[in-house]
Amino acid sequence: MAETTQATKVTMAQALNTALRDALREDDRVLVFGEDVGPLGGVFRITDGLTRDFGEERCFDTPLAEAGIVGLAVGMAMGGFRPVVEMQFDAFAYPAFEQIASHVAKLRNRTRGRLTLPMVIRIPYAGGIGGVEHHCDSSEAYYAHTPGLKVVTPATAEDAYWLLRDAIADPDPVVFLEPKKLYWSREDTDLERRGALPFGRAAVRREGRDATVVAYGPSVPVALAAAEAAAAEGIELEVVDLRTIVPFDDETVTASVRRTGRCLVVQEAQGFAGVGAEIAARVQERCFHSLAAPVLRVAGFDIPYPPPKLEHAHLPGVDRILDAVDRLQFGDEPDTRHLLKGAVA
């Protein structure tokens, strides 16, 4: 059980650390390994103190090779352990892509369930912290598009704790994406009492009648801030936090959009063929006759992640969301942006 008692201010980083501790304590099969997760406690200190408190046998540093880390975890999971591995940053998980796509995602299916991989791949991801190139990629779509993986990204400390506990307990491999910029955000929560929804369910973070904003991970606080601002102008946005991208909670999303009749999707990642595209596609498939306007997407641009001084221009912020709200045709006027080809280019 969690160490904290009663509602206290915890950061997402602390919540994750506590989740790892509780999992290590409750289940001998759980192991934590990766680059610098031992004495250093990880570059983000998520594994702080684990080696000290649980010993080298339970939390240890590996050589510097991501395919190696994931491939080792596959073998250890086949051998009965429940590895929780850390990729140091989003773009540094790419060397492990073959192991993830060709094995982690497929071993259960390949063997008709005779070999399973209860393992978690933790990846600090996305931007907003002024990191240099390769340290800020939003890589969720690569994993979400790969059948056999579950893909999770928390937006609150409480969810970080429970989703990580659920992920570790899951019989299947989970890619656990931690929004770096939220590591140090604090909230009041009592980690000993489960307030979080079950794995696979989306959370309605704010209710609103006028339009549904679907977001996940790092975009949830931005969506909530936009909702706040819109409310000041009399538009009530409902904010849905997906929590798990795979499995996807169609029920919650669809119910909300059918009620509001309008939908916006927010993601930090470059838009093209991202998770936001999937959400927009499925919402219009399922709610077409409830929609008063197209489902709009608010996303990063289709560019490599920018240098620190320019990330503010790239990342979807409150203003970009409000611009999109303006195009949700509350005045019943169709959006003509895309008709005015010349003007746009």
Place this chain on the structure above:
Amino acid sequence: MAETTQATKVTMAQALNTALRDALREDDRVLVFGEDVGPLGGVFRITDGLTRDFGEERCFDTPLAEAGIVGLAVGMAMGGFRPVVEMQFDAFAYPAFEQIASHVAKLRNRTRGRLTLPMVIRIPYAGGIGGVEHHCDSSEAYYAHTPGLKVVTPATAEDAYWLLRDAIADPDPVVFLEPKKLYWSREDTDLERRGALPFGRAAVRREGRDATVVAYGPSVPVALAAAEAAAAEGIELEVVDLRTIVPFDDETVTASVRRTGRCLVVQEAQGFAGVGAEIAARVQERCFHSLAAPVLRVAGFDIPYPPPKLEHAHLPGVDRILDAVDRLQFGDEPDTRHLLKGAVA
């Protein structure tokens, strides 16, 4: 110039081989390398005879390592060459994912255009040939979601020739996806006369007034066959072949859907967060007020690619497309499939 004169039957494999030959002949900087592309001519014989006719210096076998092949190509492109590398099968490009996502896609941007990477990564992809696991992945979404790459997939021999020539001549890196199952399809074409559209433009392969079917690569012939079948029942489908996924030809797609008022997207890949999601999302964004029904997707299931005896059940065929056509609400009845939750599950 191409070797064939006048319209003759050529296979896509021959067209690709001819394109490589013509490029090697016309530009000394072009090099072909990869696994088994030399004396063997590649496992699909796309590079057949190139080492014999152009010498080891122009077409050669490398050691067996895909990150190595792509990384070597990056260095050689920086050094003034125009490498055309082959990944033997779709899933065997994954070891090169870091090189592709972190360097191939980004080097021009990183250096403000001072270093550029005019290189082509050829990947035989997708299924339909009874291949075992790892030999049939549809991996286009991984690349299409990565800014800085161009992503191409031909559906005809003529396009295979010209798109490959264009890709090799392109100043930027191109991921060139070759639908394996079409390698041996024959068509009448004169490769010496450019009939193909420019790079970046989609082709309307069949005109029709009732609905637009957007497809690419391996799905184009399936879409055309479905259109044929639908026509027999009085429904005229317009079939758009994207040819290049990135850049995306919004103009052609949008114009078609605005005319027909209905749209279906077909892809072989697992549907979730695939390219089809992007197409559906952007079509409804741009054509919402022209649409009489939601944009529907016809795709592979969200499962690992099946064993040979089951691939027919997975791949979108004519029947699955016609089922979707039936749900395009020509009778003005909204699709209630997703409302009947219990019945579905």
Place this chain on the structure above:
Amino acid sequence: MSVKSLRQTVQGLLPSLTPVRFVAEDGTPVAKPPAGYREPSVQALREAYRRMVLGRRFDTQATALTKQGRLAVYPSSRGQEACQIGAVLALRPDDWLFPTYRDSVALVTRGIDPVEVLTLLRGDWHCGYDPAATRVAPQCTPLATQVLHATGMAEAQRRKGEDGVAMALTGDGATSEGDFHEALNFAAVLRAPVVFFVQNNKYAISVPLARQTAAPALAYKGIGYGVRSEQVDGNDLVAVLAVLTDAVAHARAGHGPVLVEAHTYRMDAHTNADDATRYRDAEEVERWGTADPLSRLEAHLRARGALTDADAAAAREEAEALAADLRTRMNADTTADPMELFDHVYAEPTPQLLEQRAQLAAELAETALTQED
């Protein structure tokens, strides 16, 4: 460390300069038996012979099944039987084996039902046997990736306090992949009980060894990780068994991983679909034919009086029975159930998969209806 002990460390990690060999190509024992290795018992060699006869027959039968359209494709290991059988006989049943697509004969030797071994190539499912029960991982296609899994499994055994060993099989070409490197390094640092067994059959599909590596031998890769290494004549069952038995014992005793390179030759094309004449000449193949591992062991045992005509005939007979049984069972048509596609993706299908499952069920029902008409 003193220069002298450094020198000893280095020497202890390097392989012998020439491949370890017990028996010459004509079956006679080599003049000077290799130091440091125990010759396997006659009993063990007789059993190995029997397994090689069976393995060879299985292999030719599988190739024949491709011609009859019963298998989509088959990668033969003809010529590599000393490696295939030696590897399995060096292991205990509770050790783990991590094979590639080419190691079907090893799997049959391990006792897996030949039909289950061929499920993958027959196209029924990705893996036909139970890896947990047999302690044989699925035959791996993405090259060198399984070497890491073997390392992880070995490490898992070590951590559980069990003395099981894992053996990873690879080809020469696969040693070029990054995963091979990472696996050797991880294993060495963790001192995981894993044996890396490289069957250097001189080709990676069409690419000859000289284009794969410039090393004096692949076994020289070991020292760069601090991994003990050896090279062996891969067509000499006696040597392969001796060296692998030693390697497994080393790993089992907790002394860390071992790398063994076997010099052998792929007698057939890469698979039945490959055309080897495009990249190698008949003389080369012929030359290697004289190094055949099976006839070598047979000659050796006969010379030692350890194998009679009756023994050989019995083995052949057993092999024919195996082939006949395989033919019969492979000639039976199988059907695969499309609905199974959704069963093993996750422990519990996602809501999305349930919808797709229902969609496929409807499609199939419709097709069935149409066909009834």
Place this chain on the structure above:
Amino acid sequence: MSVKSLRQTVQGLLPSLTPVRFVAEDGTPVAKPPAGYREPSVQALREAYRRMVLGRRFDTQATALTKQGRLAVYPSSRGQEACQIGAVLALRPDDWLFPTYRDSVALVTRGIDPVEVLTLLRGDWHCGYDPAATRVAPQCTPLATQVLHATGMAEAQRRKGEDGVAMALTGDGATSEGDFHEALNFAAVLRAPVVFFVQNNKYAISVPLARQTAAPALAYKGIGYGVRSEQVDGNDLVAVLAVLTDAVAHARAGHGPVLVEAHTYRMDAHTNADDATRYRDAEEVERWGTADPLSRLEAHLRARGALTDADAAAAREEAEALAADLRTRMNADTTADPMELFDHVYAEPTPQLLEQRAQLAAELAETALTQED
């Protein structure tokens, strides 16, 4: 090949048993100068000294700039100057250098404007200098990936008939990545003129060498690829320059790649943001302080009468001027143009990027309007 020539081949590929060293820690020449290497000229050593003084000053200034918030982060190479300067001085201007994030001092030594070197860490753009003009690739972050690029560039030079060489810099940790392995193998098979220079500074962030490798030394990795290898005292500029000059000449002459491991030490934390006390103790750092490469070279040159107080003062003065100039220019505020985000993704922006560009332009115009209000 005969056993004797095999043995010679093997010996020719292995590094010397102990690191090559010319000058002891106190600046005195070692008793027995290492065989096979030419000692650099006094002229070259004086120049190297000057560059080390400049490099050290640049490095401490950059660290100071992080405290003033002028740099987001800086990975110091303090203690590694013999490697940083030795590497660059071993190259010709038309050779290519492939550095990492830690090799800023090498770049400054190569003649790149220090401000342009720091563009990345200042957050203005990903690479501030012109790699084509300077023949220095962008400082690489994804570990070991650039080793392949260096190999490709070397191969490109070879194929163009030019005699340029490429040098790839990496750390000890990066040698564990698959790309390192693939690069050495490709280079060896192609005989590409590339020098792999590993600065083994004993840590990969917090992970000590013993958890990175079990090899007797990283230089032992070379033989597994057939790559000539050497290890050198990385804090002895004389040795580093001698060994790298030899390696570059070997590569340039068409004899293939060379792997050189330098034993050195990272005196500072991984970056200013790192807390090294979590994983190493002060004594260790102190011990390495006595091996300082700069004071060692200074003592050596002074003992040889090749460096006067005036020389040292002149170097220090030049260094202070460099630092002052750097401070001034780095203290000037820069702004980056958001519209540039769309300029370099492709040679020609896609229609999609043109739309997004217009969207951003509109957003910025709106913001500007709001701010005017």
